[in-house]
Amino acid sequence: MRPRTKGLVAAGSGVAVGLAGLALSALPAGADEDPVLPEIGAEQLVASVLEARPPAFDGVAEVRNELGLPAVPGMEALDFQTVRVFHDGEENARVQVEREASELTLVKTASEAWAYDSQEHTAKHLTWDDADAAAAREHAEREHAEGELADPSRAAAEIIERLRPTSDIFVDGTATVADRAAYELVLTPKPSEKTLLREITVAVDEETRVPLRLDVFANGRTEPVLSLGFVDFELGAQDAELFEFTPPEGAEVETMEAGDAASLSGRHGDRDAAGSGERGTAGLEEPATVGDGWDTVVIGDVPADAPLDGPGESADEYGQDVSGLLAQLGRPVSGEFGTGTHLQTAVGGAVVTSDGRIAAGAVPLQVLLDALDAQ
């Protein structure tokens, strides 16, 4: 070969290799063959999921959210794409919700929970003693709903536990999630349930019985409205330092005892203007639920710092008139409870009443109105 030809051949193959590399990195993770696993009954699988202790592992999960709006009052919309999860196989867990330029870090141990938000440079600290551990734990989970929901293994187990009585459950083959063999568990609402959801599928790791992926499907859509699952899952002991948290210097720390939290909940919302500046206490309102299972409606109070009655004492500095905004997004409804605005989302809806309550659920409007009337 003449040198010139040789040079061209070398260059051509170099370009080809480079382009192949780019194409390789652009490809989505290969859809593997479904693994072959021993048969298992649905009930048995559900029982083993609920009994399984999460092993020591770390993982990276990704979320695809078509919901558009938060589904539950008091819960933030899942505005992140990636979350990192660390469990030590005991009581301790660390969840890091990665947003584009900030992070929400949750560290939970047997006796305390921390939530640090780097966007606002604030840390919430919740402690409890053994006596009220269960209540406090539940409370901590509500307080840090976004972080709890972000951990697929916890979120899916929670959903299975809640929806089990009102669902038809079956195992629909197998799948590979984060390079691990998993069973596909499918939950569909029983005919008695008045819900807008069609089904929820949970991929359960065959070896550890940890839920690896959660897909929520709504009526009339083929794509999941919410998909949350691990893309990377490694079993193995975790560094103990991960589960210790000291808030950084200069962060605003808000400490609560579980006892205080419990006494605050159940208080019913007289929205007095004096208390409207205190964030945090408003968030402690325990939302009431009406119904159970798929058509649960959650009724809570609008956070006190959202001015629904026009600009006033607590008008926010951006000058947004929230009630005006609501009127644009939703349509007015009325019933025995008074008047309000109905907002429709992909998987349900919410009614914001003019007296500052929110009712929300994955249900048609009529169910929301009935729930408000019943309250």
Place this chain on the structure above:
Amino acid sequence: MTARGPVAAQQPMTPQEPGGVSSVTLPARRRVPMARLLRAEVRWIFRRPRTLAVLALLAVLPVITGVAVDLTMDGPVTPGHSGPGPGPGGGPPIFVTMVTSAFVLPLGSLMTLLMLLLPLTVAMASGDALAGEQSHGALRGWLLAPVARGRLLAVKAAGVLVVAFVASALVVVSGLLTGLVLAGTDGLVSMSGTELSVGDVLWRLGVAVAWATLYLTAIGAVALAVSATTEHPMLVVVGVLGGLIVSGVLMQISALDWLHPYLLPTSVTGLVDLIRDPVPFGGLAEGAFRALCYLLIGLSLAYASITTRDG
């Protein structure tokens, strides 16, 4: 400019000089040692006033950023005094108390400058390396000297690599020193709320410099490919600028998200991960791999056009 090429490299080698490569292809010609060619090339790059001017600008920008933020900030902002916190656009800006820290300032400056100014610096060096020398006949000297064209390209690429490294190291060091002067060792906090030791910060900044060097060298390789086909260094800079702008526009269009992994600037956001703790290396690794692919493509094209060219 007069037609002065790297004259040192063109001197025929004196026999007693060590370091010559022994694999002699032509009996009449001895190969010039690579090290000497490189030295000459680097000296040549850093003798250009425009290189020095742009490096000075790069060194000053982090200082300006840090001082400006420091002056406009009236004490640490606490969310308690800033009205309602959360919500879209609510709350104080990210890390408002940390922007001037010795950790966030260098990384932030590097990310900002990687958008435009650093790539243009490298494009300028690439444009001068081949097109510029071609335009005033200096390349001819290279090709007459016993330098094979592949080695010529290797030397030029190494020169671009040096520029990329010096430019990104300068930005990071300047940001680090500014941060140390303004905030001392306060505010060395990761986004995950953990305090970082000085050692932690230094290795993260080291990774940032290495990664930025690779990224910029990839841009430089593409620029060399353009540079090898033209006599106008300006065209190279314009080409890189155009490529960056087009990529930026395409990255804004979410309907084209299948295309985004093919675009080099997609990688830059991976640097944010260095502020997290523990550092997730996935994004950075993916960006590095993408940069390597671009590097290979750019150098191959440059090699093709330089070997098929008539000296």
